Amino acid sequence: MAAKQLKCRECGTEYPLEARYVCSKCFGPLEVGYDHEHITDVSEMRRRIQGGPQNIWRYHDFLPLEGPQPRTRTGLPAGCTPLIRADRLAERLGLGEVWVKNDAANPTHSFKDRVVSVAATRARELGFDTLACASTGNLANSVAAHGAALGMASYVLIPADLEEQKVLATGVYGTNLVKVRGNYDDVNRLCTELSGDRENWAFVNINMRPYYAEGSKTVSYEIAEQLGWEIPDRVVVPIASGSLFTKIGKGFQEFIDVGLIDGDVPIMNGAQATGCSPVAAAFRDGQDFCRPVKPHTIAKSLAIGNPADGPYALDLARATAGSIDSVNDQEIRAGIRLLAETTGVFTETAGGVTTAVLQKLAETGAIGSDERVVIVITGEGLKTLDAVRHSFMDYEVDPTIESFEQAFAGAVQV
Amino acid sequence: MAITVKLPTQLRETVGGVASLQAEGATVGEALESVFASHGELRDRLYQDGDLRRFVNVYLGGEDIRFLDGLKTALPEGAELTILPAVAGGC
Ligand SMILES: Cc1ncc(COP(=O)(O)O)c(C=O)c1O
Numbered sequence: 272m273a274a275k276q277l278k279c280r281e282c283g284t285e286y287p288l289e290a291r292y293v294c295s296k297c298f299g300p301l302e303v304g305y306d307h308e309h310i311t312d313v314s315e316m317r318r319r320i321q322g323g324p325q326n327i328w329r330y331h332d333f334l335p336l337e338g339p340q341p342r343t344r345t346g347l348p349a350g351c352t353p354l355i356r357a358d359r360l361a362e363r364l365g366l367g368e369v370w371v372k373n374d375a376a377n378p379t380h381s382f383k384d385r386v387v388s389v390a391a392t393r394a395r396e397l398g399f400d401t402l403a404c405a406s407t408g409n410l411a412n413s414v415a416a417h418g419a420a421l422g423m424a425s426y427v428l429i430p431a432d433l434e435e436q437k438v439l440a441t442g443v444y445g446t447n448l449v450k451v452r453g454n455y456d457d458v459n460r461l462c463t464e465l466s467g468d469r470e471n472w473a474f475v476n477i478n479m480r481p482y483y484a485e486g487s488k489t490v491s492y493e494i495a496e497q498l499g500w501e502i503p504d505r506v507v508v509p510i511a512s513g514s515l516f517t518k519i520g521k522g523f524q525e526f527i528d529v530g531l532i533d534g535d536v537p538i539m540n541g542a543q544a545t546g547c548s549p550v551a552a553a554f555r556d557g558q559d560f561c562r563p564v565k566p567h568t569i570a571k572s573l574a575i576g577n578p579a580d581g582p583y584a585l586d587l588a589r590a591t592a593g594s595i596d597s598v599n600d601q602e603i604r605a606g607i608r609l610l611a612e613t614t615g616v617f618t619e620t621a622g623g624v625t626t627a628v629l630q631k632l633a634e635t636g637a638i639g640s641d642e643r644v645v646i647v648i649t650g651e652g653l654k655t656l657d658a659v660r661h662s663f664m665d666y667e668v669d670p671t672i673e674s675f676e677q678a679f680a681g682a683v684q685v
Numbered sequence: 686m687a688i689t690v691k692l693p694t695q696l697r698e699t700v701g702g703v704a705s706l707q708a709e710g711a712t713v714g715e716a717l718e719s720v721f722a723s724h725g726e727l728r729d730r731l732y733q734d735g736d737l738r739r740f741v742n743v744y745l746g747g748e749d750i751r752f753l754d755g756l757k758t759a760l761p762e763g764a765e766l767t768i769l770p771a772v773a774g775g776c
């Protein structure tokens with residue numbers, strides 16, 4: 272495999288590719304390192320990717336798996352989601368060119384299927400038979416579904432006050448669903464403790480985190496491939512732990528390094544909800560670390576008060592002349608409506624955050640009119656229905672022409 | 686004051702395989718110092734420039750001490766401190 276070792280992001284210490292996520296010297300996070308020296312013929316590599324399956328396994332050469340390319344017609348293959356040109360959204364915001372990467376079009380309707388597919392496949396290679404996670408919902412859905420598809424037992428721990436849709440869409444897969452009385456950071460602490468004692472469990476976002484995180488690179492691989500092997504000028508991405516954001520940067524960088532695409536990593540804009548914005552606050556204050564916060568926001572899927580990759584997200588935003596901004600609950604609701612009304616894509620609160628931050632950047636003039644911008648829509652609107660309840664009016668009529676005409680005669684035209 | 690310090694798996698090897706250590710002190714900082722007095726190797730693993738490393742979390746009764754008074758947080762008799770890596774998570 273192209274993956275060679277796990278390497279500490281802080282002090283550079285190397286470890287073998289096992290179920291390990293923390294440097295035992297400095298507690299820094301471990302990241303997968305690769306050797307892509309063998310990629311010398313770029314057109315051959317492009318053909319190899321394009322001839323691959325319609326899912327993330329087409330990028331097998333850039334993922335940390337030992338075995339052959341996983342079989343496409345088994346498991347729960349993720350990725351190859353649509354990249355849609357959103358001219359009506361661009362026009363509404365006075366922008367030149369906007370694209371929507373619609374990752375709600377994954378098997379369990381969020382980008383989490385990418386990271387879980389990689390983590391679960393690697394977990395099996397390492398001999399685990401049980402999957403587990405701490406989740407605010409989307410990861411819960413995906414871990415439970417992958418457990419079912421791969422025939423692995425699963426334990427999913429969530430905050431007890433999660434949206435009903437996300438709870439139901441997890442339990443249905445026959446997982447061990449555990450509601451923890453506390454917020455996500457409490458659940459995460461509990462799982463970190465549990466993972467020390469349950470050595471035969473693969474916690475996808477704890478002891479399998481280096482592999483899990485690699486799955487997010489496939490978002491940038493796909494964007495580049497879908498744009499005809501080109502790099503967009505700017506990408507807007509939601510941030511919870513900051514893993515997706517930083518790995519999208521890493522994905523572009525890797526494709527640049529091997530010569531599959533030419534240019535620089537795009538300007539990277541991170542999006543947070545004001546009610547949980549430790550990374551945006553640190554960006555604003557010029558800090559290189561994040562002060563943990565207690566989340567209060569309708570964007571529960573982004574409600575991580577203590578973001579593990581916060582420092583790296585700050586580095587990436589600064590290195591690319593981007594930023595990390597936040598929007599309040601009202602702006603998030605408006606963002607969901609804006610995306611839905613101009614593109615036909617109905618996203619959850621996290622996508623409302625992303626769209627609202629795009630709008631904010633457009634309004635402050637941060638985006639040039641000649642820029643090609645991609646927004647990464649990471650989740651599905653049907654999972655957070657409360658966010659749009661009462662946000663529009665409707666008509667109720669008797670089944671007669673008179674009643675119909677009367678309703679519209681009296682109604683304010685919209 | 687008798688304090689219990691629970692260690693993450695990543696540190697247990699360093700202290701001969703035990704999952705927790707006994708400590709003394711009126712604050713989190715003092716309790717950790719008393720642990721370092723008998724297990725000097727732990728200081729470097731947990732501290733950088735005299736403060737907690739940024740990827741180390743310490744909890745008192747489930748609360749991150751960064752929400753309390755940091756290393757100056759006062760400890761009640763019999764308190765239990767839990768040390769955990771901070772790099773987990775992603776929802
Ligand atoms: C829909 C959605 N978007 C974005 C994120 C952010 O991901 P990360 O933790 O990698 O920053 C999450 C979950 O964490 C999510 O559920």
Ligand SMILES: [Zn+2]
Pocket residue numbers: 279280281282283284294295296297298299
């Ligand atoms: Zn290290």
